[in-house]
Amino acid sequence: MGLGEALRKAMDKIGNAGAIDKDTVKEAVKEMQRALIAANVDVTTVLSLSKKIEEKAFKEPPKGVTQREYIIKVTYDSLVEILGGKTAPEHPKKILLCGLFGSGKTTAAGKLAHYYKKRGHKVGVIAADTYRPAAYEQLQTNAKLAGAEFFGIKTETNAGKVVKEGVKELEKKCDIIICDSAGRSGLDDELVKEIQEIDKALNAEEKWLVIGADIGNLAKKQAQAFHKAVGVNGVIITRMDGSSKGGGALVACNETGASVYFISTGEKQ
Template sequence: MGLGNKLRGAMEGLRKATVLDKGAIKEAVKDIQRALISSDVEISLVLEISKKIEEEALKENIPKGLTRREHVLKVSYDELVGLLGGDAKAAPEKPKKILLVGLYGMGKTTTTAKLAKYYMKRGLNVGLICADSYRPAAFEQLQQLSSKLKVPFYGDPKEKVAHKIVENGIKELKKADLVIVDSAGRDALNDELAGEIKAINKVFKPQDKWLVIGADVGQLAKKQAIAFHDAVGVNGVIITRMDGSAKGGGSLVACNETDADVKFIGTGEKLDDLEEFDANRFLSRIMGYGDLQTLSGGHAERGIQP
């Protein structure tokens, strides 16, 4: 059971309790805690948010026009939205250059193609560069995805220096409104990888440098995001495999703790399985509620497993 279902359960408890006394509120807060912990959210953050919800929920004077029940639901919802990113900056509408970085197998190449499709749909001429000279099959993987999307592609399997490929690729793809560079991964952000992406960064000079990270990384996402930020100034994160891991909530919260906002989430292997991330929308959907109106009286719908 994912974070969404568990949070929904906690909210249902609040919504249905016949008497909303201290005991019922404490019970609901415990349910929220359990949901967050099982999604691998860092424990200190869980304690912080539950304390805030409990204090707010139990305080004597509540805002005019709200019942205690509506107030408690709203406070919980708002705190959870804040935890997941609040008003983080949305993905740019017309980016010119995007560099994707990340560790081995996190979904960089797949996400490169997903982003190409996403921005093509929004009217941009997109070009892709494979700057992964490390893994032999990388060139072919992105070449195939590019031809599927009918998008210009540059790569050079004979060139072993990643930033030289990028240098040549930029010249080849001059006509593109948006160029996306897919870089190589490693098991860890070692000196070799750091040096490689720094060199790419220097010749490519992208405004958008996004870290691709799997939902299964959970709260460790924070450490990765900080390391990549220090190396290359990552200013956005894409969390992949949100469809397959119960730890997705933990990854989202962890990245929100850093300077890099979550821009997109990957929700499947297909090229359409990419969604802009918006904490409010995400939470209302995973919890099965459209908005606070329905939250305090309405119906539930099914969501993905974050």
């Protein structure tokens, strides 16, 4: 059972109950807790969410709203609050994508290029992943499929230098620049230093964490580290087709205060 289905089942306890009392709400919250923990949401986030719901549930509902309707809305609003509730900006000037190795940043860069290109923007992408040999060709192909401008220096190992040159070149012809970056199997000092150098060279107002739906309990540590390094203000969840969990995304949003802007499945644009 996926997270969405499990949460709906918990909400049904309130929706289908003959009478609404504190025991009904507590039982629904317990079921929600089980669903979130099974989806790899950390216990701190789960307890924080549960406390918010229980504190608000039996306040006086607005005029014309039943207690049942009010409790369902409180629960929904509490979940949305964690996920951020904001939509992706319509015209971001520069976007830095960050995340660990294998999170799907390069694929996400191509999909974003396609998304904004379809909305009439002139989009350029920068291949700043100088660590993974295939990243240059992959992003070049993705950019071509999206109809976006591409910039990379295949022989350059200094990612900051690539970004600096890329911005200089793409700013002449693009109104949106998307920058891919390298990942590692862990967020070590070398990666932190590199992502900060890229951030300085790009000077992006949008810094989005790309996170796999299957990351599980590693989400909290990863989100905290990237947020500390560059100040994450958006989240992209990838591989939702391969995981029924996705709870790590809730944790990432809760830790950074960022909104989930996109949910991605597969590699096709």
